[in-house]
Amino acid sequence: MDWMSPSSRPHSTLSQLGRTNHVTEFVPRMNNSPNTTLNNFSLSSSYASISPSAATFLSKKFEEPELQSTGKTTNLKIFIKINSIPKGAISVSQSPSHSSSPISHQEKLNSTNGGSVVPYQENVGGTTYFYQYPATTQEHNEETADTLQTPTSQSSSDYTPFPGKPEPSFFISEELKNDILNRNMLTLLQPDPAQYPDLPQEVDSYHELFPLEPISNQVLHKAHLGYQASMYKATHIKTGLHYCLRRIHGFRLQNTKCMSLVDLWKKLNHSNIVQLKEVFTTKAFGDNSMVFVYSYHPGSETLLNKHFSIDQPGYTDPFTNDKSTPMPYSYQKNNLLRHQQNNKLPEPLIWNYIIQLTSALRLIHSNALACRSLDPTKIILTSKNRLRLSCLAVMDVVLHDSNSAINHLALVHAYQQEDLTALGKLVLALACKSTIAVQRENITTALDVVSRTYTMDLRNLIMYLLTNQRRSVTDLMPMIGARFYTQLDNLHSHIEVLDTELSKEVQNGRLFRLMTKLASINERPEFNMETSWSETGDRYMLKLFRDFVFHQVNEDGQPWMDMAHIVQCLNKLDAGVPEKICLMSRDEQSILVVSYMELKHCLEQSFQEVSNTHELSVVDEKV
Numbered sequence: 001m002d003w004m005s006p007s008s009r010p011h012s013t014l015s016q017l018g019r020t021n022h023v024t025e026f027v028p029r030m031n032n033s034p035n036t037t038l039n040n041f042s043l044s045s046s047y048a049s050i051s052p053s054a055a056t057f058l059s060k061k062f063e064e065p066e067l068q069s070t071g072k073t074t075n076l077k078i079f080i081k082i083n084s085i086p087k088g089a090i091s092v093s094q095s096p097s098h099s100s101s102p103i104s105h106q107e108k109l110n111s112t113n114g115g116s117v118v119p120y121q122e123n124v125g126g127t128t129y130f131y132q133y134p135a136t137t138q139e140h141n142e143e144t145a146d147t148l149q150t151p152t153s154q155s156s157s158d159y160t161p162f163p164g165k166p167e168p169s170f171f172i173s174e175e176l177k178n179d180i181l182n183r184n185m186l187t188l189l190q191p192d193p194a195q196y197p198d199l200p201q202e203v204d205s206y207h208e209l210f211p212l213e214p215i216s217n218q219v220l221h222k223a224h225l226g227y228q229a230s231m232y233k234a235t236h237i238k239t240g241l242h243y244c245l246r247r248i249h250g251f252r253l254q255n256t257k258c259m260s261l262v263d264l265w266k267k268l269n270h271s272n273i274v275q276l277k278e279v280f281t282t283k284a285f286g287d288n289s290m291v292f293v294y295s296y297h298p299g300s301e302t303l304l305n306k307h308f309s310i311d312q313p314g315y316t317d318p319f320t321n322d323k324s325t326p327m328p329y330s331y332q333k334n335n336l337l338r339h340q341q342n343n344k345l346p347e348p349l350i351w352n353y354i355i356q357l358t359s360a361l362r363l364i365h366s367n368a369l370a371c372r373s374l375d376p377t378k379i380i381l382t383s384k385n386r387l388r389l390s391c392l393a394v395m396d397v398v399l400h401d402s403n404s405a406i407n408h409l410a411l412v413h414a415y416q417q418e419d420l421t422a423l424g425k426l427v428l429a430l431a432c433k434s435t436i437a438v439q440r441e442n443i444t445t446a447l448d449v450v451s452r453t454y455t456m457d458l459r460n461l462i463m464y465l466l467t468n469q470r471r472s473v474t475d476l477m478p479m480i481g482a483r484f485y486t487q488l489d490n491l492h493s494h495i496e497v498l499d500t501e502l503s504k505e506v507q508n509g510r511l512f513r514l515m516t517k518l519a520s521i522n523e524r525p526e527f528n529m530e531t532s533w534s535e536t537g538d539r540y541m542l543k544l545f546r547d548f549v550f551h552q553v554n555e556d557g558q559p560w561m562d563m564a565h566i567v568q569c570l571n572k573l574d575a576g577v578p579e580k581i582c583l584m585s586r587d588e589q590s591i592l593v594v595s596y597m598e599l600k601h602c603l604e605q606s607f608q609e610v611s612n613t614h615e616l617s618v619v620d621e622k623v
């Protein structure tokens, strides 16, 4: 239930839609050779655009802070005998035991170990287990688990995978609320026709197209696959659901054989991939375009945008770079190191990404498919570091080789090997906080930087992925080892927080339905040609009850607003408790003593009458 007044509703605009250029060499673009290895990856450029997720809100909460500051939460405890609770009615209880301050996993560890821990790891049957013992010496073991700190690594406290339990409140936490409102707002954004006059009204079964990035008119802007591509949010005409359309400009499908792969992709459903819904060709944009329809994840931004900014060392604009200017090697190395030291990502975050990426790759590879676009521009992030592969199936369609002589299984295996190499480069780039790190001439330096900063486990994983030997995504599982447990624990803790938040909203939804009933009876001007209906009998009691709940005044006649009183009264009404209250007439001449149980009966009866007469059986069912 949203307690915000309309005037305080958040508003935001799409900001930072500008594009920035980056040099990377991640995706083997225009290269569908099965023999591609680490050494013959093509150098090409990728581009980042800043997503609307930067939009933030300012919202004002009605009443809630006062409730907490005046300590009236204790008033909201309602003790109802079980036998007095009607079926479906639930009491709201705000217990002080709910209060807890967010404690990060690291803090928990430190508190149990007196702030000093020594890691110990053991490999059993290919799985690495991590243990911690209280420190007895000053010696530092470099091979630490992800939750532990190395002297050089960034404090894990800088990275909180998920926030702890929110402060006790009747309402959903401010952070979660803003996140949900932000996503809703982005989902409902409509394009300005003046700004995008060329946007078609309809494309196949979709309308309300909204560009997710500026549409470039530059001929040179053919970042992906050698074709210009654009992204749009769109609404399905029939279902009203929102989708993300990736349009490949000027592309003619030569052969429909690749559609069998599309069918395979459509079946893939995983929390770390953006699901493909359908693929079609269209002339709605005035050319031959190929459109890939994906699920829409509002507020997402690319990994490139999030972690690789243009101020990284050695950043060069691919179009303006003067190749004749020599760059000393030492300059490049020192620069890389300095940049990485100043901006390095916490190791647990990198492992978090590795777990999500390998999880997605595992499903893809086990379905005899290959991602082929493990590129920081093609991985999107939503809140809480949730990562998804966003460009699946495009390579398989756009670069489909229809030559029947080719052994497709062998081809897929080769692409899967390329995926693993791309993963190695991606992790290396994240660890060095620079896409320059994965350039062939920088890899040795970059690995050196990783060894100095992170655990050997991370370095070993990168080394494994960057070798030319035959690799498998399942081989990575023992390398990740006990970090899976940490990830699982974090996720479960987060689910618990969301569950608590959801239960609050279940209560609020129940009270909303109750108020809907009250509001449709109170002061109804006429019912069955009877103008006094709402002022007489049961309805009169409900009117006085409404005054009792919402129109209380203090001794000076000033409104006395107390959310605790309102919530308490409504809960008692919903439960139909036998407790009695005094309802005073507006002229203060008479007082009615009535129980909540009787009021509940009045409410049910009156609402039944209204619903039946006005054929609101559907509403009744829902309410």
Ligand SMILES: Nc1ncnc2c1ncn2[C@@H]1O[C@H](COP(=O)(O)OP(=O)(O)OP(=O)(O)O)[C@@H](O)[C@H]1O
Pocket: 046, 047, 048, 049, 050, 051, 052, 212, 213, 223, 224, 229, 230, 231, 244, 274, 294, 295, 296, 297, 298, 299, 300, 301, 302, 377, 378, 380, 390, 391
């Ligand atoms: N499924 C999706 N739901 C919501 N937004 C998405 C989705 N996929 C991508 N986006 C957003 O669309 C924008 C453009 O994505 P795109 O994949 O084109 O990245 P890019 O950096 O512009 O790459 P390129 O240079 O190839 O165009 C990014 O801001 C990204 O966050």
